[in-house]
Amino acid sequence: MAGIRTGLGALWRAPDSANMIQQNGEWFTWGQVRVLVERIDEVLTGVGCEEGSRIGVVLGNRMESIAALVAILGKGRTIVTLNPMQPAARVASDLVNSLPQVVLAPAAIWAEAEFASAAEEAGILGFAVDGSTVEQRCGGPAVTIEADRDEQNPVAVEMFTSGTTGPPKRVPLTWRQLDAAMSAVHSHTGAAGPEREPLTGRVSLVVLAIVHIGGLWAVLQALTEARPFVLLPRFTVDGWVDAVYEHKPRIASLPPAAMRSVLSADVPAEKLESLRAVTAGTAFVSPDMADEFIAKYNLPVLIVYGATEFSGAVAGWTKPLHIEWWTRKRGSVGRPFPGVDLRTVDENGEVLQVGETGRLEVRAGQTGAGADGWMRTSDLAHLDEDGFLYIDGRADDAIIRGGFKVHPEVVSDALRAHPSVLDVCVYGRADERLGQVPVAVAELVEGAAAVSEDDLKTFARNKLTGYEVPVAIHVVDELPRGVSLKIDRRRLLDMVEQLEAARV
Structure with missing residues (x-):
């Protein structure tokens, strides 16, 4: 288990005075973090949680979560992630369904009766972790739940997917997957690993919630490279x-929704002058928005493609690729990373030719796939003759309207082109005559001129085939978003139900 565990071990070579995590403008030193890491490790060891033990963590963007990560992964334990952005009842349900041996959570979460009682009734040993304090809240004096582990391929992280389209599912990420993914990222970016003194060099930025694979991966990369980083509690433009203006990174991450917010805020170019590129992923990145950002800031937008099941990204753009190919390949999510193979297949599993759209399959050390090495995704995609990957939609999102297939992202992208529209979500609503019909929900640019449903439908008709035009377009103040800044469709459907009830 070299790789990530070795990288984490390098932190102990840093002086206690070295700045490690900046949050809300204040720095936590390695010494402060180390004290909590060692305290968590002491508590876990004391209750019998050695290598392979499953430890639940309510994983918020705060210093205590980083210390928990180092204490758990640094000793070969397994971290079971729990999302603090969910209502307490859902966090409690995820806790009971995953059944870790121990759970670590902020005192504020323990104050929620549903969470505390769920942990107690399930017999899970629980601790509140705040500042440098680790305090027992429930459970007996010793661990009684046996760890269930694959000795040949042990799990490092059990990560819940965002659950934006349905109930969250638990995805096990093995040590082999994480180490392979880290190696692929370093090959892609040219990072050489922690050869400099620990916690020196350029400061990294962690933009996403770390309970999402994008945010967790940014933290793991910073930790294994022994690099100081800024941990944003949540994304805001300011x-x-x-953080970019203060620390002057060369590359920073911007999810698509965040990129649109930066453009809408008209951030002065001089504030971003240190940047040489921005990376973007987690959701569909409109090539038009990418070009708008490129034109305004003279920065390449390096799109990446990945998923929780891949332990992060498996394909993407580099700056040299962008310089050579972007104008000819705009709309692509880039080429596969070193060691990654991609192909598309039809519904019978037959491999398709170049340019043919089908289900995307991925083969790489980081996928944790079956015997043949290929993992089938839910994404529809095609590969061109130069090896560039294009995501054409999702197989499970297609709307069949009277026999015609409507891809929600095609409709959303058309509506996003309207100057007053910030973002859009399209979904299929059951229809007695046609089977399904598309419905759109749009969030407008702050301060933009008001636009009616009829105006948006007229705009859509000029860009879409007739059967693709939504039967209804709702305008809302703000689209609900999850930890990855993707739209939370379950909350969106509740919102639409209320809007349509108000119309009656």
């Missing part, structure tokens, strides 16, 4: 811009 917080992101201030």
Whole structure:
């Protein structure tokens, strides 16, 4: 288990005075973090949680979560992630369904009766972790749940997917997957690993919630490279811009929704002058928006493609690729990373030719796939003759309207082109005559001129085939988003139900 565990071990070579995590403008030193890491490790060891033990963590963007990560992964334990952005009842349900041996959570979460009682009734040993304090809250004096582990391929992280389209599912990420993914990222970016003194060099930025694979991966990369980083409690334009302006990174991450917010805020170019590129992923990145960002800031937008099941990204753009190919390949999510193979197949599993759209399959050390090495995704995609990958939609999102197939992202992208529209979500609503019909929900640019449903439908008709035009377009103040800044469709459907009830 070299790789990530070795990288984490390098932190102990840093002086206690070295700045490690900046949050809300204040630095936590390695010494402060180390004290909590060692305290958590002491508590876990004391209750019998050695290598392979499953430890639940309510994983918020805060210093205590980082210390928990180091204490758990540094000793070969397994971290079971729990999302603090969910209502307490859902966090409690995820806790009971995953059944870790121990759970670590902020005192504020323990104050929620549903969470505390769920942990107690399930017999899970629980601790509150705040500042440098680790305090037992429930459970007996010793661990009684046996760890269930694959000795040949042990799990490092059990990560819940975002659950934006349905109930969250638990995805096990093995040590082999994480180490392979880290190696692929370093090959892609040219990172050489922690050869400099620990916790020196350029400061990294962690933009996403670390309970999402994008945020967790940014933290793991910073930790294994022994690099100081800014941990944003949540994304805000001001917080992101201030961090870039202060620390002057060369590359920073911007999810698509965040990129649109930066453009809408008209952030001065001089605030971003240190940047040589921005990376973007987690959701569909409109090539038009990418070009708008490129034109305004003279920065390449390096799109990446990945998923929780891949332990992160498996394909993407580099700056040299962008310089050579972007104008001819705009709309692509880039080429596969070193060691990654991609192909598309039809519904019978037959491999398709170049240019043919089908289900995307991925083969790489980081996928944790079956015997033949190929993992089938839910994404529809095609590969061109130069090896560039294009995501054409999702197989499970297609709307069949009277026999015609409507891809929600095609409709959303058309509506996003309207100057007053910030973002859009399209979904299929059951229809007695046609089977399904598309419905759109749009969030407008702050301060934009008001636009009616009829105006948006007229705009859509000029860009879409007739059967693709939504039967209804709702305008809302703000689209609900999850930890990855993707739209939370379950909450969106509740919102639409209320809007349509108000119309009656």
